[in-house]
Amino acid sequence: MLAIFAGMVAMAVGFPAEGRFLPFVIGIPGTVLCAIQLAIEVDAARRDPGGGLSDGERRKLRTAGILFCWLVAFMTAILLFGFLYAMPVALFAFLRLQQREPLILSLALSAGGLVGMWFIFDVMLRLPLHGGFVIEWLFG
Amino acid sequence: MGLDLVLSSLIGLVTSPTLIGLILIAIPIGMFFGAVPGLGGKLGIVLLIPFVFGMDMTAGAVFLLAMHAVVHTGGSVPSILFGVPGTGPDAATIMDGFPMAQKGEAGRALGASLGASGLGGVIGAAVLAVLIPVLAPVVLAFSPAEFFLLAILGITFIASLSGNSLIKGMIVGAFGLMIAFVGMDPQTGVARFTFGQLFLWDGVDLITAILAMFAVPEMIALGVKGGSVSAVTRDAANYSIRDVVVGMGDVFRHWWLSLRTSIIGAVIGMIPGLGGDAASWICYGHAVQSSKTPERFGKGAVEGVIAPETANNSKEGGSLLPTLFFGVPGSSGMAILLGALIMLGIQPGPRMIVENLDLVWTLIWALVLANVLAVVMFLGVARWVGLLAFMRGGLLIPFVFVLVFLGSYLSHGAWENMLLILLFGLLGYGLKETGWPRPPFVIGLVLGPIAEVSLHQAMAIWGPAFLMRPLSLVFLALIGGSIAFYLWRRGRRRSLEIGA
Numbered sequence: 234m235l236a237i238f239a240g241m242v243a244m245a246v247g248f249p250a251e252g253r254f255l256p257f258v259i260g261i262p263g264t265v266l267c268a269i270q271l272a273i274e275v276d277a278a279r280r281d282p283g284g285g286l287s288d289g290e291r292r293k294l295r296t297a298g299i300l301f302c303w304l305v306a307f308m309t310a311i312l313l314f315g316f317l318y319a320m321p322v323a324l325f326a327f328l329r330l331q332q333r334e335p336l337i338l339s340l341a342l343s344a345g346g347l348v349g350m351w352f353i354f355d356v357m358l359r360l361p362l363h364g365g366f367v368i369e370w371l372f373g
Numbered sequence: 374m375g376l377d378l379v380l381s382s383l384i385g386l387v388t389s390p391t392l393i394g395l396i397l398i399a400i401p402i403g404m405f406f407g408a409v410p411g412l413g414g415k416l417g418i419v420l421l422i423p424f425v426f427g428m429d430m431t432a433g434a435v436f437l438l439a440m441h442a443v444v445h446t447g448g449s450v451p452s453i454l455f456g457v458p459g460t461g462p463d464a465a466t467i468m469d470g471f472p473m474a475q476k477g478e479a480g481r482a483l484g485a486s487l488g489a490s491g492l493g494g495v496i497g498a499a500v501l502a503v504l505i506p507v508l509a510p511v512v513l514a515f516s517p518a519e520f521f522l523l524a525i526l527g528i529t530f531i532a533s534l535s536g537n538s539l540i541k542g543m544i545v546g547a548f549g550l551m552i553a554f555v556g557m558d559p560q561t562g563v564a565r566f567t568f569g570q571l572f573l574w575d576g577v578d579l580i581t582a583i584l585a586m587f588a589v590p591e592m593i594a595l596g597v598k599g600g601s602v603s604a605v606t607r608d609a610a611n612y613s614i615r616d617v618v619v620g621m622g623d624v625f626r627h628w629w630l631s632l633r634t635s636i637i638g639a640v641i642g643m644i645p646g647l648g649g650d651a652a653s654w655i656c657y658g659h660a661v662q663s664s665k666t667p668e669r670f671g672k673g674a675v676e677g678v679i680a681p682e683t684a685n686n687s688k689e690g691g692s693l694l695p696t697l698f699f700g701v702p703g704s705s706g707m708a709i710l711l712g713a714l715i716m717l718g719i720q721p722g723p724r725m726i727v728e729n730l731d732l733v734w735t736l737i738w739a740l741v742l743a744n745v746l747a748v749v750m751f752l753g754v755a756r757w758v759g760l761l762a763f764m765r766g767g768l769l770i771p772f773v774f775v776l777v778f779l780g781s782y783l784s785h786g787a788w789e790n791m792l793l794i795l796l797f798g799l800l801g802y803g804l805k806e807t808g809w810p811r812p813p814f815v816i817g818l819v820l821g822p823i824a825e826v827s828l829h830q831a832m833a834i835w836g837p838a839f840l841m842r843p844l845s846l847v848f849l850a851l852i853g854g855s856i857a858f859y860l861w862r863r864g865r866r867r868s869l870e871i872g873a
Contacts, residue, residue: 234544234548237548237551238544238547238548238551241551241566244565244566245565248558248561248563248565249558249561249563251558251560251561251829252558252560252561252563252565255550255554255824255825255828256551256554256565259547259550259551259554260547260551262547263543263544263547263548263551266540266543266544266547267544269540270538270540270541270544273540293597296596296597296599297593297596297597297802297806300592300593300596300597300770301593301798301799301802303771303774304589304593304774304794304795304798305795307771307774307775307778308778308791308792308794308795311775311778311782311791312788312791316775316778316779316782320775323771323774323775324771324772324775327770327771327774328767328768328771331767332767332768332770334767334768342768346772346775350775350779353424354423354779354783359427360426360427360783361786362779362782362783363782363788
């Protein structure tokens with residue numbers, strides 16, 4: 234947070250006076266507050282050094298990391314192949330590989346998700362969904 | 374304000390198959406988000422955002438409000454049956470609801486909760502309706518100076534009341550404000566913090582930021598926790614409809630308490646930042662204090678269910694007041710609803726009272742209808758609602774991921790927003806896991822542009838002397854007071870901890 238605030242304040246230096254006024258009014262106190270919070274946390278860590286991460290915490294962090302990788306995979310698949318193609322595949326992959334759900338349930342939920350999305354967004358609401366870079370490149 | 378407008382809004386609502394249909398769809402969705410522990414109304418609004426794109430603004434607003442209004446009606450179910458609060462504000466219901474279930478009075482407790490939720494919701498909407506004519510001249514007297522200070526007040530309220538650390542709340546609120554400055558500066562036309570990216574010229578998309586900061590961290594946390602949402606046995610979910618009806622009668626047997634706690638809840642809802650937790654606990658405390666037999670509380674007193682449940686639903690009506698007329702959200706849930714309303718093309722603020730009063734009345738009637746219909750619908754599905762708590766979280770995660778990207782893409786049609794989902798999602802999870810409050814970020818992001826434009830206008834009209842205007846001084850005193858109150862409360866809590 235300290236780095237973000239300091240970076241934004243530093244960038245605001247280059248703006249015209251009126252444009253940098255509020256970023257300074259908010260950003261400079263924000264930077265100071267971040268520095269105070271950092272000092273509080275460093276002080277607390279010094280008083281109670283602890284023993285690093287426990288096994289449970291490490292496992293939790295690892296699972297969170299895996300789930301975040303899945304989020305990246307979902308996004309990549311959607312960007313490349315579009316919502317309608319990427320969604321059922323990504324759903325199926327997650328349910329089968331990550332959650333280890335039975336094949337039939339995974340297939341049914343993925344197909345249900347696809348039909349639901351197609352019906353609500355394409356048929357009912359007629360909203361344009363991202364087509365996917367690869368699909369657009371292949372089929373125009 | 375004419376009676377014809379009030380009635381025409383009601384007639385317009387009940388004779389519109391679309392609006393009634395949307396309310397009927399919104400109610401089970403809201404109850405679902407309330408009944409599944411860990412989801413809640415905020416996530417409900419966030420996830421429904423993709424579905425309201427392209428909707429008429431009234432339809433979209435009615436749909437989201439009706440869903441949000443009944444979240445706590447469903448939220449009392451796991452609190453009573455399993456001692457697991459569906460949402461934070463439902464925790465007070467556990468105090469007497471769960472002991473009632475353990476004594477074999479689960480149906481009666483659920484009925485009391487249901488009747489109290491319905492009545493509280495209706496009274497909350499009535500309080501809002503009564504206050505509109507009183508409030509109109511006050512709201513219309515506001516100038517840019519007051520709006521700037523009101524925005525700052527909104528930020529300090531939320532920051533000081535949404536976590537254990539004032540500094541953390543203020544930092545996150547300030548971060549939201551800084552992100553609100555991304556895009557073209559309204560005064561100079563200079564692109565700020567855009568890194569040369571065209572999609573950032575209009576600023577960081579509010580919906581993308583909300584989806585990333587709330588939905589992504591909740592789903593990752595759900596995945597990390599694993600298993601089903603509730604870890605208790607299914608035996609507790611057995612009760613009859615007859616018991617539920619008896620419980621509903623309790624609400625009217627204790628009508629004076631129901632009325633008092635509904636009004637207290639609505640008033641608390643009006644104070645930005647106090648939130649549902651405060652409403653339900655204050656009303657629970659009031660029920661204990663005002664009882665002739667306070668020793669029964671905590672052991673299964675039905676009044677201990679009625680008080681927090683009336684407050685939970687009535688505060689929604691109250692919190693609509695600052696949200697709609699001042700653009701300052703009454704709670705973190707309302708902050709997200711505010712963002713969704715802006716996305717629908719509704720500009721909350723004092724002009725609502727002049728230009729969109731018909732919409733305001735439609736929303737008030739929607740609130741009333743949703744609360745009444747929720748009671749009827751709940752009676753029909755009462756036996757199955759409790760089973761929602763056993764749903765496996767892992768099945769929800771991939772669908773929510775898709776909805777997050779869908780909502781982000783649809784809000785601006787910019788694929789780059791999906792990259793922001795990753796960035797803010799990571800940040801949101803970090804904040805959640807380290808105990809930093811996230812609602813101040815949304816408040817800052819929503820109020821930032823209002824604060825900036827109002828400040829420039831106030832400076833252009835009065836210069837720095839705008840801070841010395843009488844109403845400005847009142848707001849400055851309120852800002853100081855809210856921070857002083859927080860510090861006093863924190864000091865008191867610490868001294869109590871030391872004493873214990």
